[in-house]
Amino acid sequence: MTIQDAVSELGNFLGERLVRSKAELEAHGRSETHFPLTPPDAVAYPHDTAEVAQIARICARHGCPIVGWGAGTSLEGGNLAARGGVVVDFARMNRLIEVSAADMDCRVQPGLRREALNTELRATGLFFPVDPGADAALGGMAMTRASGTTAVRYGTMRDNVRGLEVVLADGRVIRTGSRARKSSAGYDLTGLFVGSEGTLGLVTELTLRLYGLPEAVAAATCAFPAMGPAVETVIATIQNCIPMARIEFVDGQSVAAFNRAAGAGLPEAPHLMVEFHGTESGVAEDAARFAEIADEYGARDIQRAHLPEDRNRLWKMRHHAYWSILQSRPGATAIVTDICVPISRMAEAVEETQADIAASQIAGPILGHVGDGNFHAVLMARPDDPADLAAARAIAARMAERALRLGGTVTGEHGIGMGKLEYMQAEHGEAWAVMGDIKRVLDPANVMNPGKVVPQP
Amino acid sequence: MTIQDAVSELGNFLGERLVRSKAELEAHGRSETHFPLTPPDAVAYPHDTAEVAQIARICARHGCPIVGWGAGTSLEGGNLAARGGVVVDFARMNRLIEVSAADMDCRVQPGLRREALNTELRATGLFFPVDPGADAALGGMAMTRASGTTAVRYGTMRDNVRGLEVVLADGRVIRTGSRARKSSAGYDLTGLFVGSEGTLGLVTELTLRLYGLPEAVAAATCAFPAMGPAVETVIATIQNCIPMARIEFVDGQSVAAFNRAAGAGLPEAPHLMVEFHGTESGVAEDAARFAEIADEYGARDIQRAHLPEDRNRLWKMRHHAYWSILQSRPGATAIVTDICVPISRMAEAVEETQADIAASQIAGPILGHVGDGNFHAVLMARPDDPADLAAARAIAARMAERALRLGGTVTGEHGIGMGKLEYMQAEHGEAWAVMGDIKRVLDPANVMNPGKVVPQP
Numbered sequence: 001m002t003i004q005d006a007v008s009e010l011g012n013f014l015g016e017r018l019v020r021s022k023a024e025l026e027a028h029g030r031s032e033t034h035f036p037l038t039p040p041d042a043v044a045y046p047h048d049t050a051e052v053a054q055i056a057r058i059c060a061r062h063g064c065p066i067v068g069w070g071a072g073t074s075l076e077g078g079n080l081a082a083r084g085g086v087v088v089d090f091a092r093m094n095r096l097i098e099v100s101a102a103d104m105d106c107r108v109q110p111g112l113r114r115e116a117l118n119t120e121l122r123a124t125g126l127f128f129p130v131d132p133g134a135d136a137a138l139g140g141m142a143m144t145r146a147s148g149t150t151a152v153r154y155g156t157m158r159d160n161v162r163g164l165e166v167v168l169a170d171g172r173v174i175r176t177g178s179r180a181r182k183s184s185a186g187y188d189l190t191g192l193f194v195g196s197e198g199t200l201g202l203v204t205e206l207t208l209r210l211y212g213l214p215e216a217v218a219a220a221t222c223a224f225p226a227m228g229p230a231v232e233t234v235i236a237t238i239q240n241c242i243p244m245a246r247i248e249f250v251d252g253q254s255v256a257a258f259n260r261a262a263g264a265g266l267p268e269a270p271h272l273m274v275e276f277h278g279t280e281s282g283v284a285e286d287a288a289r290f291a292e293i294a295d296e297y298g299a300r301d302i303q304r305a306h307l308p309e310d311r312n313r314l315w316k317m318r319h320h321a322y323w324s325i326l327q328s329r330p331g332a333t334a335i336v337t338d339i340c341v342p343i344s345r346m347a348e349a350v351e352e353t354q355a356d357i358a359a360s361q362i363a364g365p366i367l368g369h370v371g372d373g374n375f376h377a378v379l380m381a382r383p384d385d386p387a388d389l390a391a392a393r394a395i396a397a398r399m400a401e402r403a404l405r406l407g408g409t410v411t412g413e414h415g416i417g418m419g420k421l422e423y424m425q426a427e428h429g430e431a432w433a434v435m436g437d438i439k440r441v442l443d444p445a446n447v448m449n450p451g452k453v454v455p456q457p
Numbered sequence: 458m459t460i461q462d463a464v465s466e467l468g469n470f471l472g473e474r475l476v477r478s479k480a481e482l483e484a485h486g487r488s489e490t491h492f493p494l495t496p497p498d499a500v501a502y503p504h505d506t507a508e509v510a511q512i513a514r515i516c517a518r519h520g521c522p523i524v525g526w527g528a529g530t531s532l533e534g535g536n537l538a539a540r541g542g543v544v545v546d547f548a549r550m551n552r553l554i555e556v557s558a559a560d561m562d563c564r565v566q567p568g569l570r571r572e573a574l575n576t577e578l579r580a581t582g583l584f585f586p587v588d589p590g591a592d593a594a595l596g597g598m599a600m601t602r603a604s605g606t607t608a609v610r611y612g613t614m615r616d617n618v619r620g621l622e623v624v625l626a627d628g629r630v631i632r633t634g635s636r637a638r639k640s641s642a643g644y645d646l647t648g649l650f651v652g653s654e655g656t657l658g659l660v661t662e663l664t665l666r667l668y669g670l671p672e673a674v675a676a677a678t679c680a681f682p683a684m685g686p687a688v689e690t691v692i693a694t695i696q697n698c699i700p701m702a703r704i705e706f707v708d709g710q711s712v713a714a715f716n717r718a719a720g721a722g723l724p725e726a727p728h729l730m731v732e733f734h735g736t737e738s739g740v741a742e743d744a745a746r747f748a749e750i751a752d753e754y755g756a757r758d759i760q761r762a763h764l765p766e767d768r769n770r771l772w773k774m775r776h777h778a779y780w781s782i783l784q785s786r787p788g789a790t791a792i793v794t795d796i797c798v799p800i801s802r803m804a805e806a807v808e809e810t811q812a813d814i815a816a817s818q819i820a821g822p823i824l825g826h827v828g829d830g831n832f833h834a835v836l837m838a839r840p841d842d843p844a845d846l847a848a849a850r851a852i853a854a855r856m857a858e859r860a861l862r863l864g865g866t867v868t869g870e871h872g873i874g875m876g877k878l879e880y881m882q883a884e885h886g887e888a889w890a891v892m893g894d895i896k897r898v899l900d901p902a903n904v905m906n907p908g909k910v911v912p913q914p
Contacts, residue, residue: 102799102801103799144641145639145641145645151639158645158648174885179799180831180869181830181831182604182797183866184652184866184872184873185873185885186873186892187652188602188648188652192895195644211698215698235559240669241735279742281742285738338641340639342636343559343638344559374638407636408637409639409641411641412641413639415642416641428642435643435644437898440898441895
């Protein structure tokens with residue numbers, strides 16, 4: 001009963017779809033951020049749910065860890081095999097199974113990426129709005145409860161997964177949810193699995209909610225003299241029921257990185273980037289009311305992005321922020337923080353964080369989804385400089401503490417992964433033990449992504 | 458270790474706030490629908506969370522069932538003490554604790570009713586939109602994952618509870634969620650408790666999402682020659698991204714009941730009742746686009762409800778539908794069905810159900826939340842006529858079967874309670890066993906609302 005026994009039995013079962021080459025293991029041990037290389041013992045490429053169930057049964061028999069893998073875009077190492085074992089890569093389970101236009105939903109396999117889904121949907125007039133920036137796989141997005149720039153309007157994966165097919169640790173296959181838009185029939189297992197980071201089972205199919213492509217879209221950027229008035233603008237916009245589809249905050253340092261990497265030519269001051277979805281007259285009215293509010297709070301340089309290509313450039317720039325910022329410190333690695341606070345405390349949270357970073361030896365541009373109270377500091381460190389890394393970790397820890405003090409959470413959308421387990425007790429108290437109880441009853445041998453999310457045995 | 462031992466110890470602890478009078482026991486054993494009188498052994502009126510925790514500890518020690526009670530408006534007997542024991546009535550835990558206008562949320566105790574909450578919120582410009590018709594308590598609404606007429610726009614309790622304080626079966630008190638608008642920090646325990654019908658713990662505090670009161674509201678009714686075109690109208694409206702705040706279907710029999718009970722004076726044909734929330738120009742545009750679509754599908758008698766009092770009368774009539782319909786058969790009791798199907802199958806589901814009822818000996822007007830695919834048949838039976846009751850039960854069972862065949866759920870919003878346990882295996886398959894596993898680990902002695910939701914030991 002060892003990992004090697006499991007790998008050997010899996011090899012007999014999957015043939016060349018169980019891969020153990022150094023290159024493949026390293027490709028599945030690499031993180032987008034600062035985590036050290038953590039290669040698994042093997043990578044499996046199942047074709048269907050029945051194969052995933054058989055993989056689970058084999059791993060259960062040998063006590064071998066199983067970790068799901070989508071597009072490899074996790075920022076917290078949620079997809080790294082912290083205790084070795086088998087990575088199940090869903091690259092060959094990446095189909096759009098079915099679209100129902102009347103029900104505005106679709107069924108997909110977990111390896112399908114969000115951009116590919118939206119490309120396939122184009123002819124239907126529908127789209128899937130959740131947009132974490134990276135071209136992530138939908139299974140991985142569900143497992144980290146991903147969100148991103150559009151959550152303020154369309155919600156997170158919690159709100160947009162209607163149902164799941166899940167392979168449990170013992171190989172049983174269950175279906176959660178239904179095609180109905182709502183249900184009161186028992187516990188919300190869909191919601192329990194979404195955000196569980198693969199610790200309770202492997203998702204093999206998702207039913208996703210879709211939306212009609214808006215008839216009209218309007219976008220704009222505007223600069224502010226400081227962070228505070230930008231946040232006040234957002235609060236006032238929400239309270240006036242102006243429906244924003246996106247509302248992003250970026251600080252002056254982030255804008256500087258955009259200017260360098262994408263020739264944005266923006267003033268190097270705090271900015272809001274906003275988008276409205278609706279009818280032609282509706283978005284015009286929304287944009288005008290927003291501009292009035294922003295103006296009251298001292299906004300300058302309000303620039304409308306009239307053409308689709310202008311908007312694409314705007315959001316591409318925002319999506320590439322992490323890479324643009326990293327480029328500003330060649331050779332640097334980064335700890336990307338992800339706290340989310342009540343929006344009434346956001347200005348305070350950002351200002352304290354900015355002061356903390358300014359007093360340190362490292363750089364850390366700040367940007368985030370201000371409509372949700374969620375923001376990121378990209379804390380850059382030279383990977384070979386222990387003092388840099390220590391400074392980044394200390395700032396991240398103080399941000400986590402600050403988020404909790406202000407009534408928020410240590411992660412708005414990136415998940416716990418390998419990076420945030422140490423904050424779970426402080427965030428949840430006794431409720432963290434309850435999460436551990438649920439994990440134990442569904443995965444008593446602790447083979448599903450061990451080392452993550454719950455208290456460790 | 459008996460219920461009587463628990464009751465006696467609880468009496469010492471709570472004094473006159475543990476009530477055992479026949480009148481009180483019967484008042485807490487009565488259902489709004491067809492369930493027989495099911496009085497508990499005692500009714501407890503705690504003042505605060507610490508008292509609820511102590512009640513739980515005493516009951517755990519004696520293996521005594523505990524059942525939460527809000528306003529007593531459950532339609533499925535979810536609040537009835539099926540195996541005796543203690544009902545915890547939250548009537549004295551009914552405060553609005555705190556409102557944060559900037560965060561658009563509030564903290565409430567579980568006994569607060571939704572109408573009282575909205576009355577208290579009036580000065581803030583905010584409101585809590587979930588509206589099941591009855592003036593239910595917010596704790597009970599969370600526990601049944603209630604929704605109602607506004608879910609198509611504002612979602613259900615699943616979408617509008619940000620966090621909970623819960624007393625577990627062993628008396629531990631946990632907090633789930635936070636004031637942040639989203640989080641990826643571990644399992645979604647809030648979502649697990651919402652809809653759990655008190656089988657996993659007793660909710661002692663809720664953090665609820667609030668919304669800005671719309672600047673303008675427009676409402677209308679229109680008649681259709683048949684059910685099909687009414688549903689097609691709704692599908693087309695959704696696909697055209699016209700944001701409806703409410704969209705209700707009522708059949709001709711329901712309209713007849715409205716006419717008799719409320720002097721509605723509507724043609725006795727299938728109707729849609731619709732409402733839009735937004736700006737003055739926005740709702741005018743929405744209403745006009747909706748009228749165009751309805752017109753294409755053959756709508757007649759489009760009547761706008763221009764004045765607030767007209768709209769109040771309209772929705773009051775809709776909210777009182779159950780009572781108006783019951784009045785049409787004096788002395789009758791009712792089984793109120795609650796299936797929810799993919800909206801693409803709704804016309805089919807309603808038409809098959811209408812034919813089934815027409816072929817039976819009983820009457821059963823149909824009405825529902827067509828934007829969600831959720832509808833009710835009020836199956837009326839003379840309580841002393843076994844053939845009537847058998848006919849109603851058989852129709853309800855066929856509706857449940859139909860819902861599942863069409864990809865839906867046996868209950869969109871009323872919950873499982875005492876009435877729908879028999880359908881859980883068919884709806885969830887192996888996932889129902891997983892619900893049972895979770896129940897067992899959180900409530901190993903099965904004291905929290907035993908006999909409900911999960912497989913019974």
